[in-house]
Amino acid sequence: MAQPADLLYSKEHEWIKLDGDSATIGITDYAQNALGDIVYVELPKVGATIAQFSNVGVIESVKAVSDLFTPISGEVVEVNAALDNDPAAVNREPYGGGWLLKIRPSDPSETKALLSAADYEKIATD
């Protein structure tokens, strides 16, 4: 699957979509494929303040526990509650229904440290 060009990416395989004063975060198709069947997602609480590249949760596949990092800083305004009952949505639609959380970015200039789709493509290869 090609990386959507309108998103920004982290080296830790998260994507972020900026939309005015809100940003949506998820993991990439490469990441979900590498993890395998995702069975549990643990996300931060709404209202929490999270710092760029810090550990904000975990994603668990059948075999492994992986840390989730936030691409930029901000305040958590929503988490994807549908994943409680359907964590496999992250496998099926990593860029759609499998989104993880929405934040209000505190410093939009942090996106300078992120990757374009073309640059991410270079590190997301087997």
Next chain:
Amino acid sequence: MKRTALHDEHVRAGARMVPFADFEMPVQYSSILKEHDAVRNRAGLFDLSHMGQFWLRGDRVAEWADTLTINAVATMKPMQARYNIFCNDAGGALDDTIFYRLPDRWLLVVNAANAGKMWDHLNAFAPSSGVALDNQHGRAALVAMQGPRSVAMLQPHVDVDLASMRYYFCTEGNVNGVPAVIARTGYTGEDGFELFVEGERAPELWSALLRDCAAEGLEPCGLGARDVLRLEAGMPLYGHELTEEITPVQAGLNWALKLSKPEFIGRAALAGQRERDDYSRIVGLVMSGRAPAREGYPVMQDGRAVGEVRSGSIAPSVGNKNIGTALVAPEAATPGTTLGVEIRGTTHEAEVVPLPFYKRAQ
């Protein structure tokens, strides 16, 4: 890193290969959950050629093996298979194994990670006559077909009658013209067969079975699915529920402990432990919530640490709940007891349940 005879087949099929006990092994082909589903509802094909195959020959094999193992060897009937455990003097498990009794020889299958240790152990105790040992680890292949459709799928490929074979028995025959020991054994909680063949003939057998049975839903399966299947079926995995520190008594394997045998390594320690009944033991846990239990997580009772998780997984055949095994203090081991599993600093509720979690419909 060693490779099995089927390595190229796995790579060609796009399997994800991981290091396991010095071998490159397939952990999954498509998806662990999809492969699990194939085994529970149709059948799956596993490469288990990393496991150690030792051939034992001679008129003193049974009497000798009975001095090294906790279960009975000499009472096995011809063509019978039997689970058995080798222990150290303290009763700790050196390995859990299966003996297969053929008309003129015995096959002993040991865990891959323990094959070197077990080969040394057998040789250290081998008598000067009456027992000849032959190590085929890494040369001989083992292919397992597991699942409710195994008899139907495999029968057209073999020259023996599978339906009349009893569980935990074996026979010699041919699979697609390849000479094999065909055993009705497995490690998934389903009906199925294990096929012991020469390494050189394994690829043709593997690809023929997958090709001919694909329409009936046979799928290649990796070690990931195998671990979920065995855990649901309550079967111990060496290094988790059984170790040199965790005895068969602690692992709940008293059914395999034959104290009627006068002497074997570990007998006194195991008999004493069973008598005292004061040991920490392996229990089954079912988590109330959605967070999976994982190996090493602390197990709590009333705020006090009483043990640790030894295996854990989501369990598709147990209502998609999270299950696990834990080694816990005796007072925390009664089925129905509510315990806590500490996951990243938070205690999650779990209930002690009897093993196995899953039993197939007969």
